[in-house]
Amino acid sequence: DGGITQSPKYLFRKEGQNVTLSCEQNLNHDAMYWYRQDPGQGLRLIYYSQIVNDFQKGDIAEGYSVSREKKESFPLTVTSAQKNPTAFYLCASSIIQGAKGQPQHFGDGTRLSIL
């Protein structure tokens, strides 16, 4: 089945450590996104990518980094500079070409906590 796979489901970070969250999609979508969700708040955009080897900062990019070396993959690294990383992280993808109104499809998320 086509879809978006995020791993791991749960992740723990020690202070000063960088951790990487995986996101893979087999939907052949051009665009991919990373969101952060905190309790009682809407999703906030961290980074997005419209094409391989290109990505743009979202609203809360500080302390995060991404890469887009393959169309199917958009990993997110939470660096030690992110002082409050505890949250639920969601990856999404969508079609772009000539279809700005296409829906986003989401993975099942990764819950990151501090040890």
Next chain:
Amino acid sequence: KQEVTQIPAALSVPEGENLVLNCSFTDSAIYNLQWFRQDPGKGLTSLLLIQSSQREQTSGRLNASLDKSSGRSTLYIAASQPGDSATYLCAVRNTGGFKTIFGAGTRLFVKA
């Protein structure tokens, strides 16, 4: 700056009741509005997407309406069931940009 608000934050209803969830947005220059469902600890599932030129979309027991001029959308759920219990989020995609702005959601509990 686009802001999306969902009221109420939480709602509890008895099984079988028809209900309406509300979403409002401050900037009417949107490409589309999307309603999602989120189960606890899970990702978002797209329910309905309304393009800016449309007034409503229907899928089964769900009907979503869009009034761009007033900055409002409603999600109508007919004959609610315990399986409808989840958080419902609305999100708007602005024109002139690539971002989607999400509301904080309405947490729905349908009692058997």
